[in-house]
Amino acid sequence: MLNENLTEGPLSPMQRAILEKWQSKIKRSVPQALKDVLQTRFAGEVLFDEPMSRHTYVRIGGPAEVFLIPQSREALMMAVRVALDHNIPYCFHGAGANTLVKDGGIRGLVISTYKSLTDCHIVEQNDDHIDIRAEAGLIFSQLIQVAKEQGAADLAPFVGIPGSVGGLVKMNAGTKTREIKDVLRSLTLFNREGEEIILSREKLDFEYRSLKIPRSSYILDATFRLQELVSPDEVAALMKQYQEKRVNTQPLDCLSLGSVFKNPVPRHKKEILPGAGRLIEEAGLKNIRVGGARVSPKHANFIINEGNATAKDYLSLIGLIRDRIKQNTGIVLETEIEIVGEDR
Ligand SMILES: Cc1cc2nc3c(=O)[nH]c(=O)nc-3n(C[C@H](O)[C@H](O)[C@H](O)COP(=O)(O)OP(=O)(O)OC[C@H]3O[C@@H](n4cnc5c(N)ncnc54)[C@H](O)[C@@H]3O)c2cc1C
Structure with missing residues (x-):
């Protein structure tokens, strides 16, 4: 157990938060012995080096070191316990309709009950x-x-x-x-x-x-x-x-993650700000592309994968849009999509 290894008594919430932050920086990989145990004992699907492009709507993303699909609540709990007890990073994943996984993939365990716990x-x-x-x-x-x-x-x-x-x-x-x-x-x-x-x-x-x-x-x-x-x-x-x-209004026939940016929040009640899509359109950025990633001509807040986009292309385009909007309006756009994983 985490606290038994590292301290004599139970951790305060703040100590735990500091420890978790520190641990997440260490980025431990999953030892082979543990992979073997998961493969033989885990009640559910166990996939190694699983391309996350298969689990995201935009079809982008490097491999998950271990991708687990628990068949039951008990198996889900086991997956989390294994990660905590062995000090291995883990994260949760749904259908991947809002998640951009970087090209280097995700170290540790990716746990998803999508289409498995469906009562x-x-x-x-x-x-x-x-x-x-x-x-x-x-x-x-x-x-x-x-x-x-x-x-x-x-x-x-x-x-x-x-x-x-x-x-x-x-x-x-x-x-x-x-x-x-x-x-x-x-x-x-x-x-x-x-x-x-x-x-x-x-x-x-x-x-x-x-x-x-x-x-x-x-x-x-x-x-x-x-x-x-x-x-x-x-x-x-x-x-x-x-x-x-x-x-x-939306390019539903293209690979995307829906709206990439959140709409900017007014600083006071009387302020009326345009939505993120409108800001991008007004900046003349509809249709621009970086590699295989392109701002949709139909909805400027959608970035589509034209087939061969990498996360790097997608993120470069996000950076370009953000810089241009900040330059033009002073507004700093925040992403609505979740960005996870490591660069290649
Ligand atoms: C074409 C298109 C249109 C869209 N339109 C809209 C829209 O109109 N409005 C809107 O709000 N969104 C929209 N989205 C975005 C997306 O559909 C939503 O954000 C949706 O909630 C994502 O669900 P998911 O299961 O795919 O989550 P994922 O992308 O898999 O995960 C999203 C986050 O939730 C966490 N998570 C997932 N499951 C769990 C769990 N069981 N417990 C704890 N954490 C969990 C993940 O760790 C991650 O941080 C659109 C996306 C697309 C592709």
Whole structure:
């Protein structure tokens, strides 16, 4: 165990945070003996040097040293315990619709329950609302279908947002109409001590495109409270409208990660700022490219992979856009996408 190796007593939260930061810099690789144990004993899929380009929507990314797909909650917990006990870096991954993995790949364990932990069922239902609980690995669009069959329209604005339940909750995904925080009732977190903790919406710290949870906590499942009860046909019509809007404004036939930059936040109530896409378009940056990465001609906040883009191309284009917008407007754009891994 971490603290037994390094200190005599338990660590304070601050000591633990310092230790984790220091450990993450050491970047230990997975010893062969441990790889052998994982291969024979792990309840789930174990992939070595797995190209992350197979697990990201933009089809970019170097190899994960070990990619684990646990078949059960127990296997997930084992994966995290193994990483902690052997002081090996680890990270979580959903469907990869918001993640850019650098070309050198990811050292340590990448743990994903995408399409493996997918239970979904109604936990409460009355005339006012329906509560549906879904596990992290469920494809979010399947949850939308379940809600539609129940005649609940609350999730219709999420139509077309790719990803897993865990990923959408972690990113507080959404649109101007609705975000995850508006429909979430509670979630179950698995923490580094191996406990499952249920947290209600009131206890959760959501921000624009982010839910703040400790880095080492995994979202096991989420319960959604749906209150816009109509008929399945009405929900289907609404979903169609949202999908059409997306098709008309976004390059859905291209490889991308959705919006690359967050919209800038006004510094005071009266300030009205253009969205990131508009800023990029007004700077004349639509269509520019670096290597195989190109700013979409259809939506300037989307950077598309034209087929052979590397993470380096993608990041260079991000840097170029950021510099130009700062030069032109003084606004520093923040990325909405998650960037992980190491340079080659
Ligand atoms: C074409 C396109 C359109 C998009 N449109 C939108 C949009 O309209 N609105 C919007 O908000 N986003 C949009 N996105 C971005 C993306 O769909 C969302 O961010 C989505 O939430 C990503 O889910 P994921 O499962 O792919 O997460 P990943 O990219 O796999 O992971 C994202 C983050 O969540 C963490 N994570 C994943 N699962 C868990 C878990 N179970 N527990 C703890 N942490 C976890 C990962 O470690 C990572 O930090 C779009 C993307 C594309 C490609």
